[in-house]
Amino acid sequence: SDFDVLFDSPIEVGNQEIFEFNAAGVKHIVAMYGGGNYDKERLKVDMAKIVEQGTAIFGDNPNKHYTFIVHNYHNGGGGLEHLNSTVLGATRNAYGTEKGYKGFLALVAHEYFHLWNVKRLRPVALGPFDYDNENYTTNLWTAEGFTSYYENKLLIRAGATNQITFLNDIIGGLGTVINTPGSRVQSASSSSFDAWIIGYRPNENSKNSAISYYSKGEVVGLLMDLEIANATKGAKSLDDVMKAMYEEGKVKKRGYTDAEFKAMVEKISGINFTKFWAKYIDGTDEIDFAKYFAYAGIDAVGEIASPNKPYTGASLKVDRMVTVSGVSRNSPAWVQGLNVNDDILAIDGSSIADEMRNIKLPNPGLTLEALPTIAKKQVGDVVEVTVRRDGLEKKISLTLKESPNIRIKASYKADANAQQLAVRKRWMGV
Ligand SMILES: [Zn+2]
Structure with a gap:
């Protein structure tokens, strides 16, 4: 046509x-x-x-x-x-x-x-397209993030997952966002807006400076869904927002603005979402997931994923040399000045050749703390790392810490009250 x-x-x-x-x-x-x-x-x-x-x-x-x-x-x-x-x-x-x-x-x-969300129900910038220019939108967290979130909802409703695997998939996605340092500096809306310039060009610092609008959007969808279901005592959910926005788009024959999307969320839920937008969509606030899961009668808590294990925050790539490939924000390596592209020569005087002797290769997830001299240490110990940077040798002392990464544990409360059960049912749809 x-x-x-x-x-x-x-x-x-x-x-x-x-x-x-x-x-x-x-x-x-x-x-x-x-x-x-x-x-x-x-x-x-x-x-x-x-x-x-x-x-x-x-x-x-x-x-x-x-x-x-x-x-x-x-x-x-x-x-x-x-x-x-x-x-x-x-x-x-x-x-x-x-x-x-x-x-x-x-x-x-x-x-x-996506045949609904993106192809028909879409941010105003995403169609009809201007093929000559970049099409900027702050709403990829709804377009892509919510679509990723709905994978979970469609799978449980189609019987491909059960209540346990559904919850595990959800908390897995949540953990990814919380454990990505960039989620504390880049919002869902700015991640969307920057997709054209950096979204598909990740570099070694991306995990510190950026968060994917897929994964943050998935979390925003989860929180918004539970907030709507709780505010309406289980009568409504994000499903009702998606449906109403789709209907509105058919009438208006155009995409939505962020303000229109927010207005619909407020209309369906009957509550104000200004603070929610400021915290989770335009802001980088810590995600209060326990509060939202409690609406559905789910106990959720974040625990340190690797307690009492030494952590440096440096990842390595192995080529001709063993080289630092990434440094996590605020980690010991970050604080004490280990840099990406530093070649590791020795740990506490033990040569890198000796350190690598029993490391299986290829090893794409290799970390500095996996090297045996560091793996044997305790949290709080100091190790001396000898590196070569731009041809010059340098010794850097790292005080080992515990990794801040968390693992979320969540379980359905056996004694959930009637409203929590209604919220849970509306949320999952089963
Ligand atoms: Zn997609």
């Missing part, structure tokens, strides 16, 4: 394996390229459930037909959303494990949810 629709329509010719299913009154076609150990019949059933659950949230499935183009690779992932199709990357032989299969369904849920 116009250039935007043409540009939004992937065309692929090949010898794909094609199968179909009907769900929500819509014909769905799946085109599998590259083979794989998927079970067609199982996929038809589970993908149909995801379609039905997505449609139930918005109350309307706007398509007559929808196509999943799946590229199966040795090691694939990611996806791109369109109005009535999506292109997914998948790992050819991952369908056979529960984890791999669930991961594929989560990707299906994510991209399918």
Whole structure:
């Protein structure tokens, strides 16, 4: 009908394996390229459930037909959303494990949810596109973050997860944000706005200076959802906001502004969200997750993930030399001046060759404290690290600390009251 629709329509010719299913009154076609150990019949059933659950949230499935183009690779992932199709990357032989299969369904849920959230219900900057210029928006936390958040909600409603795995997935995402130092300096709205210039160009300092609008947006979705459900005693949730915004977009025939989104959240919940916006969307406040989980009768607490274990905050890459590849904000390495690109020569006089002797390679997550001389130490001990920086040797004393990273423990209260149970039910939808 116009250039935007043409540009939004992937065309692929090949010898794909094609199968179909009907769900929500819509014909769905799946085109599998590259083979794989998927079970067609199982996929038809589970993908149909995801379609039905997505449609139930918005109350309307706007398509007559929808196509999943799946590229199966040795090691694939990611996806791109369109109005009535999506292109997914998948790992050819991952369908056979529960984890791999669930991961594929989560990707299906994510991209399918986008047919509403982003392709139709969208920030005002995201369509019709100005193809000649950058399209700035502060709302990728709703566009992408909420879509990631809804993966969890669609999966539990489709029966692909249960209450335990649902909660574990949610607290996993929450922990990622809390343990990323950049979440304390960059807000969800500024992360969205900066996507064009730095979002896809991460560097060694990104974890200290930035937070992904996917992961922070997922957390904002969680908190907002629980706040709405609590304020309405379980009568409403974020689902009602998404549906109402979708309806409003159809009437206005344009995308929403941040102020319009906030106004709808306040209308549905009946409470003011100005402080919430200031803390969690435009601000970088500490996330008071225990308060929000309590609304749904869930006890949640953050515990130090590695108590009494020495920590430096420096990560390493191993090439011709063993080199510092990252330094976490406010860690011992940060405070005492170890820098990215410093070559490690020795620890307390033990040569780096000796330190590396029993380290398995490749080792992408290698940390300085994994080296045996440091691993044997206690929190509070001092180690002397000899480095070479720009050709000059330098000795740096590090006082080992405990890592500030937390692990969240959460459990459903057996004695949750009636309102908490109503909030929980509305939130999960099961
Ligand atoms: Zn997405």
